[in-house]
Amino acid sequence: MYSFKNDYCEGAHPALLKALVESNMQQEEGYGYDTFTKEAIRLLKEKIQNPDIDIHFLNGGTQTNLTAISAFLKPHHAVIAPHTGHIFVNEAGAIEATGHKVITVPGYNGKLKPEQVEAVLAAHPDEHTVRPKLVYISNPTELGTIYKKDELRALKEVCTKNNLYLYVDGARLGSALMSAENDMTLAEFAAYPDAFYIGGTKNGALMGEALIIQRDELKEDFRYSMKQKGAMLAKSRLLGIQFTELFKGHLFWDLADHANLMAQRLQDGLAANGVTFLVQASTNQLFPVLSDQLIEELQKKYSFYIWQRVNEKTSAIRLITSWATREEKVDQFIADVKAIKNRIEKKQTSFA
Amino acid sequence: MYSFKNDYCEGAHPALLKALVESNMQQEEGYGYDTFTKEAIRLLKEKIQNPDIDIHFLNGGTQTNLTAISAFLKPHHAVIAPHTGHIFVNEAGAIEATGHKVITVPGYNGKLKPEQVEAVLAAHPDEHTVRPKLVYISNPTELGTIYKKDELRALKEVCTKNNLYLYVDGARLGSALMSAENDMTLAEFAAYPDAFYIGGTKNGALMGEALIIQRDELKEDFRYSMKQKGAMLAKSRLLGIQFTELFKGHLFWDLADHANLMAQRLQDGLAANGVTFLVQASTNQLFPVLSDQLIEELQKKYSFYIWQRVNEKTSAIRLITSWATREEKVDQFIADVKAIKNRIEKKQTSFA
Amino acid sequence: MYSFKNDYCEGAHPALLKALVESNMQQEEGYGYDTFTKEAIRLLKEKIQNPDIDIHFLNGGTQTNLTAISAFLKPHHAVIAPHTGHIFVNEAGAIEATGHKVITVPGYNGKLKPEQVEAVLAAHPDEHTVRPKLVYISNPTELGTIYKKDELRALKEVCTKNNLYLYVDGARLGSALMSAENDMTLAEFAAYPDAFYIGGTKNGALMGEALIIQRDELKEDFRYSMKQKGAMLAKSRLLGIQFTELFKGHLFWDLADHANLMAQRLQDGLAANGVTFLVQASTNQLFPVLSDQLIEELQKKYSFYIWQRVNEKTSAIRLITSWATREEKVDQFIADVKAIKNRIEKKQTSFA
């Protein structure tokens, strides 16, 4: 059984574990004051080309989203998100649990358009409704699509015009920025959001996300929010060491690149065998549409999510590749799809 | 510079890292469904000698306390704690941030007495006050003292009588149960609280606490609470592997034992040099009372917290030992105290 | 200027004021223990024909909804509501502010179907999503429609089957139960919801809603929740006196009846002049569709809400009648619509 279920099936990239082992007995301060965390912050500021940002390391995506958003907003503020947004769908109501409504609009391929933001504002005119204050998007989106520079700038402009915060969930940001379609560097991307996070968990770390806060008014006392939400690790070195390893050279980018290449290989191989896709993606998530019979056969050898029913006899599945995905398993998967499809078609022909 | 500041200065016990490295490329389910987490649960149920408990692994103490307590209580319920309780003093208002008042009483050496619980109940008679519902204690306490079996049983009785939950913060539970004063096994201890946690972070793990829920009405849907509070790790193997290593043999107990022995050695050595202590403790925290001049000298070679001023010229400091504390550093510390004291006394004599 | 904007333009029915004046200097207990509150509870239990319900008086609709729902739910529980639901649209995120997500479905004429409840449950299968626990509906709905007995029973059944609470917002319940379409008595209606409230503010009281809790597990400690949310009035007599007046005889029903009759008269008169309606309603809210030019003219003499644009040149407005609506004003409004329409049509003819 090989898993294409997600990008957190394996542990961490070996280089990270090696660094953990080597520094293990070194005594360090806790709670973010260790030397590794400081070094990781220094490296990230360099890569982002902005010394005036604040950087904090948290443990996971839901935790980062809820800690940041609840710290940024006042009680009557609400979030605007596309209806596929991770905070709306898959975080157990974590944002609402901190007191904030998440207002959703349909989105298009997982993305949000500036005019949708303005429509939400128009529908929330006074104190009988909440006040929308923060726009939440994910890059890549939950459907594997990415924002181009023009799209992000347009969203930023509508936010600026309406005094909204722009927040980007970058659980798989590495994959977005290494996508063949992408037209921004990390530094160019980073100039737009008021805050965003760079995901480590889904790109080779044991756990860990780097939250970048750019807007000054959102920076104050953020460590209080982390502590209060249980998001501050005593042995913060665990996050500092991993992010130092990821960003001291090219590792973070190489891992995302590998994940994307494996997805591309999978997409090309499936397409060559007549498979179509729910969404045209360019990162490490694919949504091939397959017959239920084919899916059933594949489940004997592979694990993956069934995403949604497409019609009576076909469904879209979700395949995720990662830094750890093995090329031969991708090729085997393609070969298996081809073989099973042939078998099914033959059977159907012989019945006909 | 050597640190006696806390028990999370170093990384993890090497056996835990080794297990992480060895299992690293094995594909696993996430969010608590990995094979290691299952094994760790099996092992803990065995040690606790109770198959009917629920066990969940969380990342840190504050996170465990806030997730558990907010899941257990209704909005109008409050917590009773001694005024030294970690949730009241050092968790940035995390419990109140989930909506619950923490009612404190003075405590005695960090411990809570049954009659104090009843006094709180008497002072909260109706809906103009909150309804106290959960008793929070720590074992060992924040002052390094421990609950004896009789004390714990008495607290349990007052809880049962008044339909209160008893919750024990076991951030350093290993140290309590390995204390020379302790008169309970883990299984005997575990029979009292409705829920408690066994701390990993402060006993050799990179991070991780095992929450044990015994009372049936507190078990339902706890995974929802974990997810909602951002306390569920995608790569849950990280916790599963470490707790498996700690509990598959004696490691958890050996590490706590070492910490206690180092503390005992430190206490004996200091006492032999005329040092007195704020509290008589038997775990891995010591509170020696030293002259400010002595403290100043020690700070040049050691890091530790200054706990509280005792009188004009003396303060209590906090020294913490851990699984990683080196015996020669303990001996050196004692020798340094002795030498500095002598030097100071000589100087005073020569001035006199 | 005459207002059809809402049913809280005037003060209270004179009988209520008279009772307030007459009892004014009588000394009474506060916080719900006054003799009038007790009498109002007695009367309501009699009308509902159920001695085993708990009844509490609160100040307004949003307050009642947020206090009740937050008292009934655990932190990971969510509400299911039609997307027109008052708690979702017009209560400033009050439910989310207590930590609970409101999951909406499109509804049909403001109503919720059992199969929609089941679809929501299917989409929320595990702890990565919230757990839907309470179904919120309004009767009448925000569009003036009402639930028939069969519809309510069907919703109750789907709730019972899935262990969900059924909660009915009865801000205008009097109007629903006095509707010509209605097929339930108060006692018959009351048998279905686990909890509901009977609105006073919109049916002749200065303020006040009567919350009825039927399900035993929801009753416990509700007074704590009221106090904690600032929903307990010191001079609770103010609510007790008014509800006693409303329910000691037929007043509550007479007031709702008048409101409905005025709406019916308005609807008949407008329809006779060729006006169509957005929704076919049978309570005290009407949504006539008028040309923008006609609306503009009417606004010079009447105040009302413009509800939604229907097409380029027409919009639906909302007209609300109440216990205080004067028949001659209704007739005048109809006459004005007729006159303005004629004038506009003539002008258009002369231009043609």
Added chain:
Amino acid sequence: MYSFKNDYCEGAHPALLKALVESNMQQEEGYGYDTFTKEAIRLLKEKIQNPDIDIHFLNGGTQTNLTAISAFLKPHHAVIAPHTGHIFVNEAGAIEATGHKVITVPGYNGKLKPEQVEAVLAAHPDEHTVRPKLVYISNPTELGTIYKKDELRALKEVCTKNNLYLYVDGARLGSALMSAENDMTLAEFAAYPDAFYIGGTKNGALMGEALIIQRDELKEDFRYSMKQKGAMLAKSRLLGIQFTELFKGHLFWDLADHANLMAQRLQDGLAANGVTFLVQASTNQLFPVLSDQLIEELQKKYSFYIWQRVNEKTSAIRLITSWATREEKVDQFIADVKAIKNRIEKKQTSFA
């Protein structure tokens, strides 16, 4: 049975009811936009001699405190209060339910000293603790004492110096400002707090408190907070009319004056009969210390709270006078105390 239990035993001052009755059928806007609310705001700005304040009318004290404090603070902020503070003792954990810790210090006769504020700040140095941000005091205090101008100014200075908000709970502010000891006008008083409220419920209104916000950064969007907490009345005229009546002439002051005079008369009469008091107060609350036997006798004719046990045989009771307290009842009470005391003493003498 005559009640000295509190100052909300009766309804409203007849002038308020009269105004309600007379304006009853006038159509008005809701939610604070009625003409009466506007007039009441105009009057209060005039009395406070400050056109730049924001004024909102809410329903009760707990509601006002929780709505204001939760609107003013960020999630990691805490409140500093004397341990007798109403929000800490008697509001069912309402502040904590909005997520904020209330840090208490002993206080002196219900008052807070500047040095106590600074001690709290010193004990909350970093993100492991909450950040104190708002100082809560009551004037008069819960013990009937009042702040003199110097005391208030000193508190304001310590707040300004440490960037804390000063908030005053004025549930009985009229009584404080009419106290013989008081040395401030309303306008002079109002210059100190960043926000405070003027209580109506306890000074002759059916319900209602006027919240005054002076500091600009606290004003923004406050109506959203009111709506979200269920604190915005549809028929806001109910509050507007009452506050207009109270402040259009001297009524508010006359009512408080009467309450204070009645308390003074009671105090003098009791003192003349040898009764001592727990606290020396100058407003409408008295805490006479009486023998348990005397208390038992008095309870047959009067209702009041037993405040606290003083020693084995005596307790302090709380007597509250109000705008409605009748002079002959005060005199009767004094006479009864005298008579009962004599009877008891005689009996004791005859036993001796």
